[in-house]
Amino acid sequence: MASIEFSSVGKVFNRAGIDFVTLDGVDLSVAEKEFVAIVGPSGCGKTTCLRMAAGFEFPTLGTVKVNYRDVTAPGPDRAVVFQQFALFPWKTVAQNIELGLRNKGVPKVERQERVKNAIALMSLQGYESAYPHQLSGGMQQRVAIARAYVLEPEVLLMDEPFGALDAQTRVSMQEELVRLARVNPRTVLFITHAVEEAVYLADRVAIMTKRPGRIKEIIDIKSVRLAEKWDEHERIEDVMDLESFVHLRTHIWRSLREEKGSQVH
């Protein structure tokens, strides 16, 4: 089905006539139905990577492939949850979520059913006909997630999707995402600043260096998770207490701190 592959990806942005090397030789592959999280210092190029997989940006060097084909344009097979939500302010919550299905030509009855499910999944009941500006930041983010989920895309590209959520909602969203990922695994590229979140959700965690970004290290979480039977714990805090979890988290934390430390001259 769907996999994502970055091979020796370099990206140079030109700002005011000066070239900024943002990415320098990124190699990363996300296997079919695998959940890969990227962590890294701010400005290291995480969003840029995701945007290249989405088809909004193109590599200066190297290739980005989804499904073994070069990415040439955005499309609904790669649903994106944007860092800044990017909801349509003139559409209601339901209309925002529905647009992708309408574009696909999904019949009305099925469309309404699926929108309803997505709204329930994100606990947005009662806000179907509200406009985005009438919602809190966290709720807007949940609409953005629902808009991507409802498409049941092969590839999900999520850019700090839980960043604007309060701690409780965040936890329930994380648990929900884990549940979904286990029941119905998809290829997911997930960007986050929260190390715990990465370890809890991902099969593998890729750590990036500071700018110019490169993949510094890839940590395999899945083998540990299976060996240590994390899935037997229903609650996130129980998993986070496990020694194996703490160990991985600390390792990633240290690795990131090195990057941040070396930023300061």
Next chain:
Amino acid sequence: MSLAMQTKINLSEMSADRAQPQRSAVTPPIRLTRSERMRLGTIGLIGFIGIWSLLSLTGLVPRQFLPAPHEVLIRFIELLGTPFAGATLVEHLASSFMRFAYGFLLAAMIGIPLGLLMGWYRWLDDVITPIFDMLRFIAPIAWVPFAALWFGTGIGGPIMIIFAGAFPPCLINAYRGARFVNRNVIEAAQMLGTSNLRIVTEVLLPASIPSIVAGLRVSAGLAWQSLIGAELIVASAGVGFMMVQAQAGVATATVMTCMLAIGLVGLLIDVALRQIETAIRRRHGQS
């Protein structure tokens, strides 16, 4: 030396001003309430009419050159019922308004979609912009000879002139609106598989509504202005036509009545569009 000293003095004066912002002559100290502003508006209006009356009634300006306000008002009421140049004032206004409406709607119907499409399709922008940039500097009135030649002096000619006035703001504001749509929402639409044409209708159009409506207001004003200009030359009915007839007979009160009617209708059009604009802005949560 002296310049430096002057600068110093000026600077200290400025800072003194800043220290006492309530004394500043540039910015009003407090925001006026609605009723206060309306009172000021009324004072302005009364002052205007007062000076006008003074000039006219004292004979400073001959009466046949400048009729007094009350004479214009009486003539205005008179003309509402009695025909002049073949029709009553209301009928003339109605026929002017019809032309205005046709020309204005035609300009909006072509200008807005074209502007939006130009905002999305780069090649269309490149094809249209040079021609448009040249044509829009030709004043609507300059089209009169060709308008009369091509479309006649009945309804077609004037409509073309109004169109020439109303079209540019429609196009420019739709175009600007489309170009300044937040990239985020465009990308979101693309990610959801929205086709190019649907992006124009589902994203660019709604996102540009505030800009489009602002453009429509400007456009309506220009349309109404160019219409009167057009009617002065072509047409066999309408307020502009009525004015020409009145002028020929040196019926100054009638001419002024026409001017008053033009101003009032223009104001009404603007108020109506402003209402729509505020309503839309509010719906968008943008004010």
